[in-house]
Amino acid sequence: MTTATVLVDGPGFGEGPRWRDGQLWFSDFYRHAVFTVDEDGTLVEHADLSDVADFRANDLITDDTGRAWVDPEGGIWVATALHPKVIRYAEGGEFTGEVETSQITYAVALGGADGRTLFAITAPSSDPGVVVGNTLGKVEIATV
Numbered sequence: 001m002t003t004a005t006v007l008v009d010g011p012g013f014g015e016g017p018r019w020r021d022g023q024l025w026f027s028d029f030y031r032h033a034v035f036t037v038d039e040d041g042t043l044v045e046h047a048d049l050s051d052v053a054d055f056r057a058n059d060l061i062t063d064d065t066g067r068a069w070v071d072p073e074g075g076i077w078v079a080t081a082l083h084p085k086v087i088r089y090a091e092g093g094e095f096t097g098e099v100e101t102s103q104i105t106y107a108v109a110l111g112g113a114d115g116r117t118l119f120a121i122t123a124p125s126s127d128p129g130v131v132v133g134n135t136l137g138k139v140e141i142a143t144v
């Protein structure tokens with residue numbers, strides 16, 4: 001099993017990751033903001049949405065054909081949202097691997113120069129009583 005490493009500490013509860021222009025972009029569910037992080041771990045608040053987002057800021061990201069995050073071999077990566085891991089399935093539903101993370105994984109994206117960097121957005125809980133007002137979230141990475 002592959003184990004992810006922490007790229008950056010600090011997000012509260014990240015969601016909706018996507019790779020664009022050499023950076024990972026994601027929203028922070030409870031902080032109502034959009035952040036970027038580069039492959040060196042530099043975290044930047046790109047936009048404060050608190051004036052316009054009066055509820056949670058998240059979304060579901062797919063490729064142009066509506067599929068979840070698909071690697072170069074056609075494998076689909078899924079955040080479990082229950083356990084500290086990301087799981088991979090081949091076309092047809094065969095379980096083909098997993099990446100262990102340090103906290104519960106709530107969202108994933110594939111990116112990096114070669115499309116083989118798995119970005120896992122993790123947090124210790126989705127309970128607002130645990131994460132709101134704290135910076136307990138992490139962006140973790142693994143090469144897949």
